[in-house]
Amino acid sequence: xxxxxxxxxxxxxxxxxxxxxxxxxxxxxxxxxxxxxPIVPPWEYVFGPALIGxxxxxxxxxxxxxxxxxxxxxxxxxxxxxxxxxxxxxxxVSAGLALGALIGVGLGLVISVSEVTRRMVxxxxxxxxxxxxxxxxxxxxxxLGATNWSAICYVAYGVGxxxxxxxxNAVANMPRHYIETAQxxxxxxxxxYWRVILPxxxxxxxxxVFLTLGLAWSAVIGAEYVGVxxxxxxxxxxxxxxxxxxxxxxxxxxxxxxxxxxxxxMRSIAMRILAWMPKAHGQINPLS
Amino acid sequence: MSGLPIRIExxxxxxxxxxGTVVDALTDVSLDIAPGEFVCLLGRSGHGKSTLLRxxxxxxxxxxxxxxxGGAAIEGPSAERGMVFQEDTVFPWMRVQExxxxxxxxxxxxxxxRALSARHWISAVGLDGFAHSWPKELxxxxxxxxxxxxxxxxxxxxxxxxxxxxxxxxxxxxxxxNLLIDLWTRTRRTIVFVTHDIEEALVLAQRIxxxxxxxxxxxxPVRLAQPRDEEVRAQPEALAITKTVLRxxxxxxxxxxxxxx
Numbered sequence: 122x123x124x125x126x127x128x129x130x131x132x133x134x135x136x137x138x139x140x141x142x143x144x145x146x147x148x149x150x151x152x153x154x155x156x157x158x159p160i161v162p163p164w165e166y167v168f169g170p171a172l173i174g175x176x177x178x179x180x181x182x183x184x185x186x187x188x189x190x191x192x193x194x195x196x197x198x199x200x201x202x203x204x205x206x207x208x209x210x211x212x213x214v215s216a217g218l219a220l221g222a223l224i225g226v227g228l229g230l231v232i233s234v235s236e237v238t239r240r241m242v243x244x245x246x247x248x249x250x251x252x253x254x255x256x257x258x259x260x261x262x263x264x265l266g267a268t269n270w271s272a273i274c275y276v277a278y279g280v281g282x283x284x285x286x287x288x289x290n291a292v293a294n295m296p297r298h299y300i301e302t303a304q305x306x307x308x309x310x311x312x313x314y315w316r317v318i319l320p321x322x323x324x325x326x327x328x329x330v331f332l333t334l335g336l337a338w339s340a341v342i343g344a345e346y347v348g349v350x351x352x353x354x355x356x357x358x359x360x361x362x363x364x365x366x367x368x369x370x371x372x373x374x375x376x377x378x379x380x381x382x383x384x385x386x387m388r389s390i391a392m393r394i395l396a397w398m399p400k401a402h403g404q405i406n407p408l409s
Numbered sequence: 410m411s412g413l414p415i416r417i418e419x420x421x422x423x424x425x426x427x428x429g430t431v432v433d434a435l436t437d438v439s440l441d442i443a444p445g446e447f448v449c450l451l452g453r454s455g456h457g458k459s460t461l462l463r464x465x466x467x468x469x470x471x472x473x474x475x476x477x478x479g480g481a482a483i484e485g486p487s488a489e490r491g492m493v494f495q496e497d498t499v500f501p502w503m504r505v506q507e508x509x510x511x512x513x514x515x516x517x518x519x520x521x522x523r524a525l526s527a528r529h530w531i532s533a534v535g536l537d538g539f540a541h542s543w544p545k546e547l548x549x550x551x552x553x554x555x556x557x558x559x560x561x562x563x564x565x566x567x568x569x570x571x572x573x574x575x576x577x578x579x580x581x582x583x584x585x586x587n588l589l590i591d592l593w594t595r596t597r598r599t600i601v602f603v604t605h606d607i608e609e610a611l612v613l614a615q616r617i618x619x620x621x622x623x624x625x626x627x628x629x630p631v632r633l634a635q636p637r638d639e640e641v642r643a644q645p646e647a648l649a650i651t652k653t654v655l656r657x658x659x660x661x662x663x664x665x666x667x668x669x670x
Contacts, residue, residue: 302498305466306512306563307488316511320502397502399545 140164162367167374171367175199178206178356203353207375210352213269213341214383217276218333225281226326229288230314239289250286254279254340258347267348272341279340280333287329291322324398327391334387338380353379413479413489413566415442415465415599420474422460422623434460436623438474444566445597449604449614453658457623458603462571465601466492478567488516491565495572499544499552499559505531506540508555512563523562530558534588550581554588561592570602574609586612590635607654611647612637619657626657 126133147163159166176198177188185201186192232238258275265271295318303317345354353372360368422435435457442448450458463469465476467485476483478490486492491512499508506527513523531540534554544552553573560568574582590613593600604610610617611631619627629650633641641647655661 296496298494298496298498299500301466301468301486302492302494302500303511303515304468304486305488305490305492305565305569306515306559307486308511308515312515316503316514317500320500323502397543397545399501 158364158366160366162370167367167370171365171371172196173199174365174368175202175356175371178202178359203356203375206351206353206356207379209269210341210345210354211379213272213276213344213352214337217273217341218280218337220273221277221279221281221333221337222284222330224277225284226288228281229285229292230318232285233289233292233318239293242289246282246286246289250282254336255343258344261344262348267350269349272344272349272352275344276337276340280337283333283336284326284329287325287332288322291325292318294325295321324395327387327395330387330391331384334380334383338376338383342376412444413599414444415440415567415601416477417441417461417465418475418477420461420464420476421472422457422464422469423472433623435464438620438623438625440618440625440628442599442601444599447593447600447602447613447615449602449610449617450620451604451607451610451617451654452620454605457620458605459571460623461620462492462569462601462603465567466490466569468492488512488563489565490567490569491560491563492569492571493553493556493560493573495575497549497552499555501544503544504540505536505542505544505547505555508544509558509562511559512565516564526562527558530562531555533561533592534558548581550577550585553577553581553585557585557589557592561596561598565598567599567601570600572603572605575604582609583612587636589613594635607651608642610654611642611650617650617654619654621657627653629653 143161144163147159147161147166150159150161152159162171173194173196176185176194176196179185179187179198179202180189181187182190185195185198188194188198192198232242257278261275261278262271265274299317299321300313303313308317341352342354342357345352346358349355353375356372357369360366360372417438417440420435420438421433423431423433425431438457438461450461452458460469464471465483467483467487467490483490500511503511506524509527509530510523513526518526528540531537534557536551536554536558539547539551544555547555556573574585577585586609589600602610602613604613611633614631617627617629617631618625619629631650633644633647637647652661
């Protein structure tokens with residue numbers, strides 16, 4: 122811990138100064154006509170009235186009082202509400218990522234089998250990639266309803282395209298002589314896919330993983346903004362109805378925490394799976 | 410000794426470049442290689458050595474002619490013809506032992522049997538104690554040893570080597586040449602070895618086949634005793650072979666009759 126502090130004191134100081142600047146800004150900025158909502162909410166407001174206000178979103182008459190039915194606002198109720206909606210969103214992100222990765226990589230490997238199939242998908246894929254992801258939300262909700270399943274499919278679609286393209290490129294770029302060596306050792310096509318091609322493209326796939334983490338979070342929050350009536354992204358919309366700036370900042374901080382956490386988890390998984398990779402050998406190392 | 414004679418009959422091979430020009434890489438090549446022979450294919454770069462070797466491996470379609478191994482025409486790569494490439498082909502995502510086991514795994518051998526055999530070959534190439542290392546932890550020469558162990562452990566009676574030591578330094582190359590001769594003497598597998606280095610061919614081969622512009626221009630037996638140290642390579646017979654090969658490569662000194670012997 123001491124060493125970590127010594128190595129990172131510049132970054133830590135920067136973060137601290139930025140937080141301080143926000144606090145000063147919060148006190149200098151004029152308050153809006155609505156007394157409840159400072160334009161730049163200072164920290165004591167965010168973690169005070171804004172945090173306890175989150176208990177407004179607790180709707181189950183269990184564990185904590187429900188303010189909607191005349192109950193008191195409590196910190197415990199606020200945490201329950203945050204926890205409930207966070208869990209929903211986290212579930213959508215992870216299920217969408219897993220589904221998208223599975224389908225994207227699987228499809229990419231299948232298409233890579235022949236030059237003909239690769240050419241077949243090249244142009245349509247390019248068009249699909251150019252289509253802005255957020256523009257697809259209404260269509261997905263029309264097809265699948267504003268449900269959990271719809272949000273998961275939407276995230277899966279968004280990241281799946283990235284995994285698909287990433288897999289196609291990685292297979293096309295991998296050194297041929299690995300495959301040829303396996304062939305002259307008598308390996309079947311299946312063994313080559315499983316033990317040669319898949320591990321060979323793993324470093325590039327992990328670049329896609331880190332790329333899609335941010336994308337998945339944007340996609341799920343977007344889906345919750347537009348239609349799905351629950352989740353942490355929906356909480357921001359509820360806060361916006363009454364100009365609860367403090368609550369908006371609070372939720373945003375939570376989202377930042379979650380996406381950072383998911384990045385750290387992925388990084389440690391990548392470190393384990395890519396333990397065989399030589400450090401810095403011309404190739405881009407997704408771990409650095 | 411494994412009895413799979415190789416017969417190359419009137420093989421031609423041409424490539425069409427993207428620009429449309431047709432290049433004849435091999436023209437009417439015929440060659441018989443007996444089981445257990447160590448043959449070096451020698452020639453300038455771009456004169457068809459690698460194309461011939463890749464054709465033998467089944468990695469390269471022929472334009473005409475045919476290649477048979479033990480009487481059967483080859484169709485694509487097979488476990489009976491293992492190949493060692495010039496590039497680093499040891500799988501970096503597998504530990505040394507997993508690499509060496511790969512051929513036997515491909516042939517469906519049970520784990521215990523292939524582990525035993527892998528241990529044997531890892532030891533035979535002098536890598537005792539490195540079975541559980543990652544390839545990134547080894548030097549380039551050691552990784553070549555892994556590649557050699559892998560191809561021997563796969564049990565292939567025919568081993569094809571495409572300038573395997575080309576990227577190594579002089580001392581490492583000599584070490585590996587000695588290792589290869591040692592393994593060949595003990596196992597008598599058929600080895601077809603591509604090189605552009607006359608000295609390497611003199612150290613290794615029982616027979617040197619010289620290729621020039623895609624044709625076989627000479628087929629020289631090398632009847633020198635092993636080990637072929639610098640004294641053996643200085644004998645008149647060795648010098649005669651060197652001079653003949655130099656003449657074929659267009660490097661004979663003018664004003665001096667090349668074929669003295």
